[in-house]
Amino acid sequence: xIKFKRRPSVEINSSxxxxxxxxxxxxxxxxxxxxxxxxxxxxxxxxxxxxxxxxNNITVxxxxxxxxxxxxxxxxxxxxxxxxxxxxxxxxVENELANNEKMIFSVQVTPKTKYSDYIKVLDYVKAAKATKxxxxx
Amino acid sequence: xxxxxxxxxxxxxxxxxxxxxIFLLLVFFMVVTVMKEYDAPKIDMPYAKAIQKxxxxxxxxxxxxxxxxxxxxxxxxxxxxxxxxNQADFKKTMKYKxxxxxxxxxxxxxDNQSKMSLINTIHTLLKxxxxxxxxxxxxxxxxxx
Numbered sequence: 001x002i003k004f005k006r007r008p009s010v011e012i013n014s015s016x017x018x019x020x021x022x023x024x025x026x027x028x029x030x031x032x033x034x035x036x037x038x039x040x041x042x043x044x045x046x047x048x049x050x051x052x053x054x055x056n057n058i059t060v061x062x063x064x065x066x067x068x069x070x071x072x073x074x075x076x077x078x079x080x081x082x083x084x085x086x087x088x089x090x091x092x093v094e095n096e097l098a099n100n101e102k103m104i105f106s107v108q109v110t111p112k113t114k115y116s117d118y119i120k121v122l123d124y125v126k127a128a129k130a131t132k133x134x135x136x137x
Numbered sequence: 138x139x140x141x142x143x144x145x146x147x148x149x150x151x152x153x154x155x156x157x158x159i160f161l162l163l164v165f166f167m168v169v170t171v172m173k174e175y176d177a178p179k180i181d182m183p184y185a186k187a188i189q190k191x192x193x194x195x196x197x198x199x200x201x202x203x204x205x206x207x208x209x210x211x212x213x214x215x216x217x218x219x220x221x222x223n224q225a226d227f228k229k230t231m232k233y234k235x236x237x238x239x240x241x242x243x244x245x246x247x248d249n250q251s252k253m254s255l256i257n258t259i260h261t262l263l264k265x266x267x268x269x270x271x272x273x274x275x276x277x278x279x280x281x282x
Contacts, residue, residue, distance in 0.1 A: 017156050018155055018156040021156055025163045029166060031170055032169055032170045037191040037194060037274075038188045038189060038278075039188055039189070039244060039274035039276040040187060040188055041242070041272070041275075043272055044263060044271040045271075046266070046269060046271060047266050111252060112254070113253040114250065115183065115247050115249060115251045115256055116250070118253055118256070119185055119275055120183070120185075123185040123277075
């Protein structure tokens with residue numbers, strides 16, 4: 001009579017694999033923060049690359065420390081920037097661009113101007129599809 | 138008498154492919170995750186409409202500017218960015234980042250209340266010929282209409 005030896009199974013038990021994977025999955029789910037980084041993009045001029053521009057192609061937008069905006073020396077609105085309605089500025093920028101495609105918008109600020117006011121002005125200039133924006137200190 | 142027997146079919150859903158699905162999800166999250174390296178200072182960010190998404194977090198260098206005038210670059214804090222020592226350190230760190238990855242976009246996360254003199258100092262440091270980090274993004278939150 002031939003006796004067959006019972007062979008013990010040599011496979012690694014993989015039933016807990018799913019549990020381990022689940023645990024790792026939950027860890028990564030908890031640690032992942034979906035990137036929401038967004039902002040107003042500009043390119044700074046490199047130093048020493050100054051070039052002369054025809055003064056007719058420059059529109060100066062100045063923002064003072066109390067948030068008043070001057071567009072080529074004219075006050076944009078009596079209301080402060082907190083009111084969030086700078087639509088006049090947007091239409092002024094659009095008009096300038098319609099008259100002259102090469103128009104450069106120079107945003108000038110004082111050292112005490114609030115960053116939020118500067119961003120609001122920049123936002124409206126960008127919203128009016130202006131591409132040539134210069135930032136003056 | 139005939140007794141009708143219903144065919145006994147198994148009603149369980151096969152779970153044999155479950156580990157594969159879980160592994161796939163796991164690999165996705167492992168690839169997407171970027172580990173947080175440092176704690177950022179608290180700032181009140183401005184709102185804007187004409188904003189664009191940063192292409193890739195890996196190609197970004199984050200600079201924080203608080204309303205008290207502190208500047209933070211990654212995990213380095215500069216308490217007096219107008220001081221020559223702080224400026225040299227800032228430039229050195231930024232230069233190192235740019236040399237490692239020339240496509241870096243500087244994401245400036247400044248507080249609503251910070252003054253433009255501080256922002257201009259940061260502009261000047263980024264424009265420095267040694268650093269030459271010219272791609273800048275003013276970090277802002279999306280404003281709803």
